[in-house]
Amino acid sequence: MFRLFARPLAAIALLLALFLSAAAQAQLSIEITGAGAQRIPIAIAPFAGEGALVQGNASAISSIVRADLERSGLFRALEVPPLSPPLTEASSVNFVEWRSRLADALVLGSVAARPDGRFEVRFKLFDTVKGQDLSGVAYTLSREQLRTTAHRIADFIYEKLTGEKGVFSTRIAYVVKRGPKFELQIADADGAGEETALASFEPIISPSWSPDGRRLAYVSFEAKKPVVYVHSLQDGKRQVAANFKGSNSAPAWSPDGTRLAVSLSRDGGSQIYLVNPDGSNVRRISQSAGIDTEPVFSPNGQSLYFTSDRGGSPQIYRMPAGGGEAQRVTFEGTYNVSPRISPDGKVLAYIARNGGKFQVATLDLATRQTQILTDSEKDESPSFAPNGRMILLATVNAGRGVLSAVSADGRIKQRLTISAGDVREPAWGPFVR
Amino acid sequence: MQVLRIVFLGAALGTMLAACSGGPVNEQSPAGVEERQPGTQPAAQAQPVKPGNVARVDLTAKPPVKSPLTDPGSILSRRSIFYDLDSYDVIDRYKDLVEAHARYLRDNPKSKMLIQGNTDERGSREYNVGLGQRRSEGVKRMLLLLGAKEDQVESVSLGEEKPKVEGQGEEAWSQNRRSDILYQGEY
Numbered sequence: 001m002f003r004l005f006a007r008p009l010a011a012i013a014l015l016l017a018l019f020l021s022a023a024a025q026a027q028l029s030i031e032i033t034g035a036g037a038q039r040i041p042i043a044i045a046p047f048a049g050e051g052a053l054v055q056g057n058a059s060a061i062s063s064i065v066r067a068d069l070e071r072s073g074l075f076r077a078l079e080v081p082p083l084s085p086p087l088t089e090a091s092s093v094n095f096v097e098w099r100s101r102l103a104d105a106l107v108l109g110s111v112a113a114r115p116d117g118r119f120e121v122r123f124k125l126f127d128t129v130k131g132q133d134l135s136g137v138a139y140t141l142s143r144e145q146l147r148t149t150a151h152r153i154a155d156f157i158y159e160k161l162t163g164e165k166g167v168f169s170t171r172i173a174y175v176v177k178r179g180p181k182f183e184l185q186i187a188d189a190d191g192a193g194e195e196t197a198l199a200s201f202e203p204i205i206s207p208s209w210s211p212d213g214r215r216l217a218y219v220s221f222e223a224k225k226p227v228v229y230v231h232s233l234q235d236g237k238r239q240v241a242a243n244f245k246g247s248n249s250a251p252a253w254s255p256d257g258t259r260l261a262v263s264l265s266r267d268g269g270s271q272i273y274l275v276n277p278d279g280s281n282v283r284r285i286s287q288s289a290g291i292d293t294e295p296v297f298s299p300n301g302q303s304l305y306f307t308s309d310r311g312g313s314p315q316i317y318r319m320p321a322g323g324g325e326a327q328r329v330t331f332e333g334t335y336n337v338s339p340r341i342s343p344d345g346k347v348l349a350y351i352a353r354n355g356g357k358f359q360v361a362t363l364d365l366a367t368r369q370t371q372i373l374t375d376s377e378k379d380e381s382p383s384f385a386p387n388g389r390m391i392l393l394a395t396v397n398a399g400r401g402v403l404s405a406v407s408a409d410g411r412i413k414q415r416l417t418i419s420a421g422d423v424r425e426p427a428w429g430p431f432v433r
Numbered sequence: 434m435q436v437l438r439i440v441f442l443g444a445a446l447g448t449m450l451a452a453c454s455g456g457p458v459n460e461q462s463p464a465g466v467e468e469r470q471p472g473t474q475p476a477a478q479a480q481p482v483k484p485g486n487v488a489r490v491d492l493t494a495k496p497p498v499k500s501p502l503t504d505p506g507s508i509l510s511r512r513s514i515f516y517d518l519d520s521y522d523v524i525d526r527y528k529d530l531v532e533a534h535a536r537y538l539r540d541n542p543k544s545k546m547l548i549q550g551n552t553d554e555r556g557s558r559e560y561n562v563g564l565g566q567r568r569s570e571g572v573k574r575m576l577l578l579l580g581a582k583e584d585q586v587e588s589v590s591l592g593e594e595k596p597k598v599e600g601q602g603e604e605a606w607s608q609n610r611r612s613d614i615l616y617q618g619e620y
Contacts, residue, residue: 203591203594205558205592206559221591221594224589224620225587226562226589226590226591226592246588246589247565247589247590249559249562250559250562263563265570265588265589265590269567269570270562270563270566291560291564291566293560293562294557294559294560307557307560309560335556337557337559337560338560351557358555380557380558381558425558
């Protein structure tokens with residue numbers, strides 16, 4: 001485990017400006033509005049020869065790594081001027097000099113063209129305080145894999161220095177409304193490289209990633225009523241998972257990917273059912289006179305958390321995943337909805353109405369401690385990063401739907417804005433294998 | 434053959450003449466030519482039309498309103514039921530409307546209806562789907578009590594996703610808390 005140093009954050013403004021200019025090319029750009037108190041100062045030297053990989057106005061590989069780490073709120077990237085001759089992972093490192101530049105960690109790397117037209121990226125991570133080589137990796141890649149490779153390098157560094165898995169290689173899904181059009185989009189966790197999986201003139205809500213990251217379940221209103229689809233991202237094939245009489249809504253995958261929990265009104269009222277992703281084997285598991293919706297499986301697949309107004313106001317309940325008696329989980333306030341469970345199963349994130357404001361809150365399931373994480377007014381659809389550190393959410397800023405992220409401890413905040421249109425309904429995808 | 438020869442000759446005479454001819458005769462669209470067998474035409478059509486005997490064909494006139502469902506004078510053309518804040522029951526002023534639609538469903542057992550419940554934009558989208566469903570099911574329950582059949586009516590919810598009026602504040606929200614009635618063919 002790496003030592004965390006609290007040092008004066010003198011160069012933050014400059015670094016933030018540098019980072020923002022790098023991110024400005026992406027359609028969905030991310031702005032950090034808060035940061036952790038203790039950030040690891042890291043120097044990432046430009047990789048020798050990395051210009052060969054860059055086409056057009058794309059960012060260099062070391063810039064993407066730097067931006068990823070900065071965005072996490074756990075790192076402070078130090079400015080490293082271009083060195084001549086450039087340092088590579090094979091250079092001998094003067095640890096004393098890097099320590100004097102206040103760097104606790106150092107990344108050196110190089111890019112070389114291969115005879116087959118592809119490239120090889122090599123890098124090494126050093127602990128300058130201990131004067132240690134913390135190992136490195138070499139990747140072979142095509143020009144198109146520049147961003148993917150940079151995210152993997154950032155994940156490697158993040159895990160080595162913090163001890164937890166990075167999420168820079170993961171993807172997010174969200175819905176953009178542009179004029180009369182709704183688009184379900186997939187992008188890298190940094191908002192870059194967005195692709196449209198579905199475009200429609202009718203609303204799309206509640207995208208939910210399959211555990212293998214290959215499919216999305218969602219609700220589309222294209223049939224003038226809510227219908228649950230399962231959409232295979234690579235070939236665009238869509239399958240109806242629930243289209244019963246009445247409304248079909250709120251899909252959530254079981255951790256093993258074999259079942260969906262949904263809210264259906266086929267028997268009157270909105271109740272929770274399980275259904276296979278191909279639409280077979282539907283069975284009812286909740287029995288109440290109220291609205292039961294927004295089911296979500298606990299990570300071990302044993303329980304379902306869901307929203308119900310059976311007690312008079314919408315609150316979060318838990319019941320066995322096979323059905324059975326439900327227990328109320330939230331008690332503070334009169335409006336607690338949209339439950340999500342952290343990957344370790346210990347924290348419940350949800351939306352609480354707080355004096356007319358809808359805000360992201362967390363409830364520690366062991367200590368019963370609650371915490372409001374945001375100061376915005378119209379938060380919706382919280383979604384945990386697969387490592388549990390950040391929560392992605394939709395909110396409204398200056399009358400426009402934007403995505404935002406907050407660390408599970410509430411300290412780090414990021415805002416993601418898209419150039420045109422309203423963004424809503426974010427869902428953070430699983431780890432990439 | 435004779436015609437073709439003249440056309441070719443005309444074309445050969447100069448470009449100006451060719452430009453005016455409008456193309457060879459045998460490329461006329463067959464639709465413009467009516468084939469007539471001598472002696473088969475009725476005698477009456479051989480005469481010019483008499484004054485006052487011209488039948489008027491008017492393609493500009495709107496088709497007559499046949500269905501009471503769309504006749505603005507009929508209560509059946511009214512399709513929206515609005516709700517008070519946090520309310521899901523049909524209030525008194527819309528009971529006539531629901532009764533009229535129930536009567537129509539009773540009188541027309543083959544007709545089918547979709548009721549879409551809607552909410553204002555506040556709160557969770559999925560919980561709002563549930564609340565919109567509660568509204569549309571309230572209308573459906575009333576229709577069934579008044580004699581409509583279960584298989585004629587489907588109640589669904591659009592939640593907050595299809596606002597009638599965009600914007601914030603009670604004025605927009607009160608327009609968006611509603612149930613809409615659609616008949617088969619309208620959705």
